[in-house]
Amino acid sequence: MTEPALEVIGLCRAYGTVRAVDDVTFALRTGGSLGIVGASGSGKTTTARIVVGLEGADAGRVVVRGRERGGRARGRVARLARAREVQMVFQDPYLSLDPRVSVDAALRETLRLHFPRADPSRRVAELLDQVGLGTRAAGALPRQLSGGQRQRVAIARALAVEPAVLVLDEAVAALDVSVQAQILNLLADIRAQTGTSYLFITHDLGVVRCVTDDIVVMHQGRIVESGGTADVLASPQHPYTQLLLDSVPRPGWDPRAIATARRTR
Numbered sequence: 001m002t003e004p005a006l007e008v009i010g011l012c013r014a015y016g017t018v019r020a021v022d023d024v025t026f027a028l029r030t031g032g033s034l035g036i037v038g039a040s041g042s043g044k045t046t047t048a049r050i051v052v053g054l055e056g057a058d059a060g061r062v063v064v065r066g067r068e069r070g071g072r073a074r075g076r077v078a079r080l081a082r083a084r085e086v087q088m089v090f091q092d093p094y095l096s097l098d099p100r101v102s103v104d105a106a107l108r109e110t111l112r113l114h115f116p117r118a119d120p121s122r123r124v125a126e127l128l129d130q131v132g133l134g135t136r137a138a139g140a141l142p143r144q145l146s147g148g149q150r151q152r153v154a155i156a157r158a159l160a161v162e163p164a165v166l167v168l169d170e171a172v173a174a175l176d177v178s179v180q181a182q183i184l185n186l187l188a189d190i191r192a193q194t195g196t197s198y199l200f201i202t203h204d205l206g207v208v209r210c211v212t213d214d215i216v217v218m219h220q221g222r223i224v225e226s227g228g229t230a231d232v233l234a235s236p237q238h239p240y241t242q243l244l245l246d247s248v249p250r251p252g253w254d255p256r257a258i259a260t261a262r263r264t265r
Helices: 044-052 076-085 103-114 120-130 147-159 177-194 205-211 229-234 239-246 255-264
Strands: 006-015 018-028 033-037 059-064 086-089 165-169 197-202 214-219 222-228
Touching (some): 018 059, 018 197, 044 165, 076 103, 086 147, 103 120, 222 239
Parallel strands (some): 165 197
Antiparallel strands (some): 006 018
């Protein structure tokens, strides 16, 4: 059996009396794609931030490629090595890109930080081609790009360090539907080419259905259902998962019936 790219074991995080993450455990296989779904406040984003290292856990373990990400990394080399293991792409790329820095300069800065002895020129060109931008976008500032193009830049910057796990936190939620499809197809192609493992954080079951192999459903900080994406969405066992599926608009969809079902469950 191939070692999982990521294991989350007994993760807990509380804010005062609120248990935002409560005994969360799952595994992401190497080269796989796992979706964490749930409504706002379910704990999915807090889980992602702990995995990346943006927040600490009260209890539990995060293991990447068999190595536990516990405690604080000591020294610059150790911190950079840890950062390369897991990268994150956020919902709004404009907030994570420096508006004063061109695409080319942003990618070069990342490459020089992590691979100071290598000439970044060839790698920059490879990354731009990989995300479907090409060298014409290299000199552009973020404000000169569309939302979809900015997200491609954010993905390229994350991929520049060759992470084991790429965490995508609502990464297509702010995009038009047609652009969403382009980015999701791009991510599927990149995963096939590189073997990078994906952790998708989303409320959108359509996204999960398209791009994940496995799914974890969170509600009030806990996992209420998990399994293969196709199996869970075809035959949900937990009432909360059923409610999420019932809430997806489709022909004949009646939001009043959903509200009635929510009150009776």
